Amino acid sequence: MTTPKDQLRVFYDGACPSCVKDRKLYERLAGKAGESVEWVDITGRDDELRQRGIEPEAALQELHVEDSEGRIHRELDAYILLMSRVWLLKPLAWLIGLPVIRPMLAKLYHKWVGERLEKTGRMPR
Numbered sequence: 155m156t157t158p159k160d161q162l163r164v165f166y167d168g169a170c171p172s173c174v175k176d177r178k179l180y181e182r183l184a185g186k187a188g189e190s191v192e193w194v195d196i197t198g199r200d201d202e203l204r205q206r207g208i209e210p211e212a213a214l215q216e217l218h219v220e221d222s223e224g225r226i227h228r229e230l231d232a233y234i235l236l237m238s239r240v241w242l243l244k245p246l247a248w249l250i251g252l253p254v255i256r257p258m259l260a261k262l263y264h265k266w267v268g269e270r271l272e273k274t275g276r277m278p279r
Contacts, residue, residue, distance in 0.1 A: 160190040160222065161190050161191075161192065161221075161222045162190060162191045162192070162219055162220065162221060162222070162235065162236065162239075163191075163192045163194055163219065163220040164177075164191055164192070164193050164194065164217070164218075164219050164232075164236060165194050165196050165203065165208065165213055165217070165218040165219070165220070166193060166194070166195065166196065166217065167195075167196055167197070167213075167214060168195030168196070168197050169195075169197050169276070170270065170274075172270070177193055180236070180240070180243075183240050183242050183243060184239065184240045187239050187240055188240075190239070191236070191239075196210070196213045196214070206220065206226065207226060208226060208228075212228070214267075214271060214276065215264070215267050215268070215271070216228050216229045216232070216264075216267070217229065217232040217233060217236075218232055219232040219235050219236055221235065229260060229263070230250055230251070230256060230259065230260055230263070233247070233250065234247045234250060234251050237250075
């Protein structure tokens, strides 16, 4: 049973086909655990994002997850929080959190996102 303290709000780029695909994969893998996740498409929600302390440009470039206490987790911390709820993804969440892996993965993540945004003409200025 999901309690309010388990709730997560994930701010994702709904205009990004691979982001939508990743969301669907997560929901499939999460099963019942996915019911505690609210997915919020950031498209056209700049004011709402700013009210939560998230710059819209940053929301395009990094995943942001709000926990039940209103704390915002970003980038790899957001992925780790989200993935650690799914038994199949827990080992991966642990792996990407390792001090040796994390900096390299963060660099690759930002490179990949930057390329995706440039290719689609959506790179923030």
